[in-house]
Amino acid sequence: MAGIGFKLQKLFQEDYFSSRLKAYAFAGLVTSGPWLIVIVTIALIQWLTSYFSIVTLEERGIFNLSVSYCFIFSQVILGIQQLVVTRYVADLFYEKKFKEIFATFIGMTKFTLLIATIAWLIFIWVSPLPFVFELVIFSLFITINLIWVLFLFLSAAKFYQAVAYSFLIGATISVGLVYLISVNIDRLPSFEHASSLFLLIGFTIGMIVTLFGLLMSMLMTFPEREMKRQFNYLSYFDRFPSLFWTGFLYNIGIWVCNWVIWFGEGSSTLVDSFIYNRTYDTAIFWSYLTIIPTLIIFVVSVETRFYERYRVFYGYINEGGTLQQIKRAKASMQLVLKQEMERLFRSQGVFTLLVVVTAGYLLSSLALESTIISIFRFTTLGAFSNAMVLVITLILLYFEDRKGAMITSILFFGLNFTLSFVFLPLGYEGYGLSFAIGSSLAFLYAVIRLITFIDEVDYYAFCTPNENNSSYSRQPFSRMGQWLDEKTFL
Structure with missing residues (x-):
């Protein structure tokens, strides 16, 4: 969270109750804003589906659990790289190697997509849901994973407003689409789990809008970009294994x-x-x-x-x-x-x-x-x-x-x-x-x-002393990063 202090200190220096209230509101926006926006969005979707009586209890359960599974396991996947990448990016900021930050973002994104795809393949192996439904879950799962990656980099760059606005716009679109689906449900095709599928599509589209908002913010934040050394951050798994654990x-x-x-x-x-x-x-x-x-x-x-x-x-x-x-x-x-x-x-x-x-x-x-x-x-x-x-x-x-x-x-x-x-x-x-x-x-x-x-x-x-243990001396992740950087197909 280091970096928002200038904004908070400025607000607290103004000896007004309203300024302090703004400071706490700003801190709340940074820490809990995206989370609360998503929760409120899901709650509104639940209320809309109940109000229009278009979705059975089972269909609402399928929608809820699809979203919950995507968020829970995307958080676990994020935890694999989160602190290691955060430390690496912080060092790049300190060394003013801003061009390498975007390359690191691309590298982390590729690894996240790989792990998320493997997790989804395990899910469809055991799930009898229609493949179209599983594809929508995959789209939502990938979207949420990429949102966490972008959130990490934009937080490091202190671009918190962009994060909050992107979530807010995406949430508004999600609720709006669910409303349109609710009032036009009779005109939509009818098949097994159709209601929960349409709800999930509406929510996913809103999250995709959030993703693109964050991506645009990422591109504006790092105008100087290069594609070399995308996987150099893997060396920090050797250097700081404790951060991974x-x-x-x-x-x-x-x-x-x-x-x-x-x-x-x-x-x-x-x-x-x-x-x-x-x-x-x-x-x-x-x-x-x-x-x-x-x-x-x-x-x-x-x-x-x-x-x-x-x-x-x-x-x-x-x-x-x-x-x-x-x-x-x-x-x-x-x-x-x-x-x-x-x-x-x-x-x-x-x-x-x-x-x-x-x-x-x-x-x-x-x-x-x-x-x-x-x-x-x-x-x-x-x-x-x-x-x-x-x-x-x-x-x-x-x-x-x-x-x-x-x-x-x-x-x-x-x-x-x-x-x-x-x-x-x-x-x-x-x-x-x-x-x-x-x-x-x-x-x-x-x-x-x-x-x-x-x-x-x-x-x-x-x-x-510096963290320089036997794991680091073997450098398996460093060698992996060098090997991946040499492969043009990545």
Whole structure:
């Protein structure tokens, strides 16, 4: 998120309530805007189909699960390259090698398309859905994967407005197309799963518009482009393997509880293609909406107070500051980080507690059954710990503690996976416990790691050697990148 601080600091310097409100709104747009736009879009589509009574409950379920599967597994695919590419692109920005950024984008896009296509082929191998339906799912899946890739590069370039506007325009088109389909459903061809297919086509077209909006923004952001060294970023898998494990295991850890519970009590299979657990999936969906305050507060606190002290501290280290200057900068940075983390824990903790206490009233107003409400209380606690794990992992990466971030992600994934199997025989009574306990234990480790690391951050800044292990000495990914760059057909 580094880079939006100038905008936020300017707004906070204006001593007006409206300016501070704009600052938090801007941070919300950056962190949660695209996510919320997609959620609202799907909700509006559900409301339209229910209002016009054009789609059966099963057809709405097929549409929901098609979209959900595309988003869930695209996030897992993104996690394979996300942090490694982010680090590589950050180094290119630092070295002012702007022409190579677009080449890296092309390389990452090709690898993402390859992995996504393999995942889709596995899906159609087990799915009996009509091939036309599977092709539409493939189009949506590829589109979402490419959106994440573009989102990564545009975020690195600080072009957040383009991201939000692209999502907003695409969402508007999706809803508009669904409305047109709703009022003209009798004129459309009728065949098996026709209603859900037309809904999926409308949503996919909107996402494609979002994709092209982001692509145009990418082309405008990087006018100087070259196609050489597209796969040079693969060398960073050798140089920073911990970044791969951190991003990959964290993204899997988010969903591993769902995957295990899909095979437990209350699980269902729709059209022999989609496995799901409606009760748990609904609870976890609403729980993740409760962590939006964490994302907003974290961005505001990091970019307006912490980052300035962080830059001063490392500025003295890199530019030869005196011992007293370094000590004062360290103390100031530690104090601000402690204050901001305490404020974040307190604010999100109070909000989470309020949601848990009022869950019965809030979710009953949405006509959700008591079982979902009971699970929701546990998953909300788990979502709180998950958000804190994410925040502390990012802070550890700020300080180049890649080992600590990797261990945090390993614990986050490992505990959630193991405890999901342990509590699975309990059925509904155990759902949510694995996510809450596993995420909380990973959160506890992350806090301890951050405290101990920050206490000796000056030692690590001066004495930690470069990451130069045996994996890097073998350089398998570096050689792969060189080989791919030499192939003209790519």
